[in-house]
């Protein structure tokens with residue numbers, strides 16, 4: 077339990093709070109600091125880097141080698157060096173292990189409420205204030221349920237990658253990966269390079285879909301070089317990539333506490349229906365599934381930030397060409413604005429920081445030529461992201477893979493049958509109504525896992541998913557909540 081005396085709030089004034097130290101947040105903080113601003117950079121993780129540059133916690137970094145799993149480390153190291161230099165001069169306060177649970181708009185800026193979990197299980201309340209707030213909280217894995225997806229040994233592909241990068245852990249011996257999108261390739265390559273037998277990579281889309289987007293392809297040759305590297309690794313390790321194929325079921329083994337033992341895959345028709353006679357049974361002890369990502373909007377929605385269609389079945393934060401949201405003083409960059417990879421996140425972070433420098437009475441002036449180049453980079457990467465979304469859609473008929481007893485919301489144990497009944501009997505047409513009728517999305521994860529799937533099961537096909545607004549982004553102890561109230565009155 078924390079004591080009110082533990083409350084922390086940087087006493088000297090700050091110009092900008094950046095939440096999220098992934099590629100977008102690191103780049104934004106570095107640019108803002110170079111421009112003369114005083115910045116607080118907050119991240120829930122134990123080390124900066126976000127998902128793309130996830131590293132083991134500082135005490136383990138010397139003992140768990142992960143450099144071979146990374147790309148773009150030169151950029152990461154340059155950003156870290158910039159931040160370290162500013163930390164030494166006192167212009168940067170870097171708060172790791174700090175989870176922001178809510179934010180509020182004040183007359184003169186924003187209040188950011190976080191809990192310091194650096195000395196878990198203790199939690200300390202931390203309250204920060206600044207005239208400008210930049211949210212760079214990234215995205216999380218999008219999941220589509222299938223019979224057996226709740227068995228031990230079935231993970232998200234992002235989860236498999238996090239275990240590798242964050243702890244050097246290879247989560248299985250015989251692994252099958254499935255879903256859609258280029259992210260399947262680095263995960264398969266990393267697992268194979270670290271000794272796992274990757275038995276199959278099941279990509280639901282057809283690669284020929286990319287041929288409909290020649291311009292973004294030609295404008296982003298680096299992406300193809302990267303894909304070719306992964307293809308080389310997969311070929312060396314004899315990993316088969318099966319296109320127009322999906323994981324449609326998994327079965328557990330009683331002797332192994334129900335852990336997954338068999339994966340069922342099938343070829344798909346153009347709509348995503350399994351083709352009769354194509355089902356295969358593959359022995360595996362681990363399954364990784366990923367259907368793209370969902371922007372993490374928890375901190376933006378309660379502030380009133382408007383959303384826009386990201387083009388991949390999700391809604392993302394609406395921003396102008398300077399990464400300004402529709403709320404004055406609130407900026408966002410990276411995958412909160414739509415999923416597009418780390419290079420896009422870095423460019424958006426820089427552009428967002430330039431806008432903060434322009435909008436605040438900042439001591440430094442942004443370099444106009446560099447800003448224009450960064451905006452061009454954002455446009456180029458965004459066009460690639462749009463092409464990626466179109467080439468890797470969710471198979472429209474995936475709900476046909478589900479039996480009525482397939483769990484959809486694992487926290488509250490709500491089945492596909494119950495969700496279908498909510499639609500058929502009570503005319504539920506979005507995940508909020510289904511939540512009221514069935515409790516789907518009401519559990520610990522607050523719909524992060526099941527929300528997109530419930531949405532697809534009941535909503536019109538072309539309607540993108542927007543998560544429900546939550547005032548509290550992470551569970552916090554009552555003690556931290558109480559401390560937070562005292563801290564607010566102490567520092568206003």
Ligand SMILES: Cc1cc2nc3c(=O)[nH]c(=O)nc-3n(C[C@H](O)[C@H](O)[C@H](O)COP(=O)(O)OP(=O)(O)OC[C@H]3O[C@@H](n4cnc5c(N)ncnc54)[C@H](O)[C@@H]3O)c2cc1C
Pocket residue numbers: 095096097098099100101118119120121125126127128129174175176177212213214215216217233234235237238259262369372375409410411412416417418421549
């Ligand atoms: C699990 C996972 C693994 C991924 N691995 C890869 C990979 O290996 N290669 C690849 O190309 N792409 C990967 N991606 C895609 C990836 O998200 C990016 O392309 C890139 O990291 C996006 O950068 P970003 O800065 O927008 O967000 P992120 O890198 O996601 O950074 C967001 C940061 O915000 C922090 N954060 C979020 N909410 C809060 C909060 N409330 N309070 C405090 N801090 C918060 C997080 O801890 C995180 O450090 C992964 C995605 C996921 C979800």
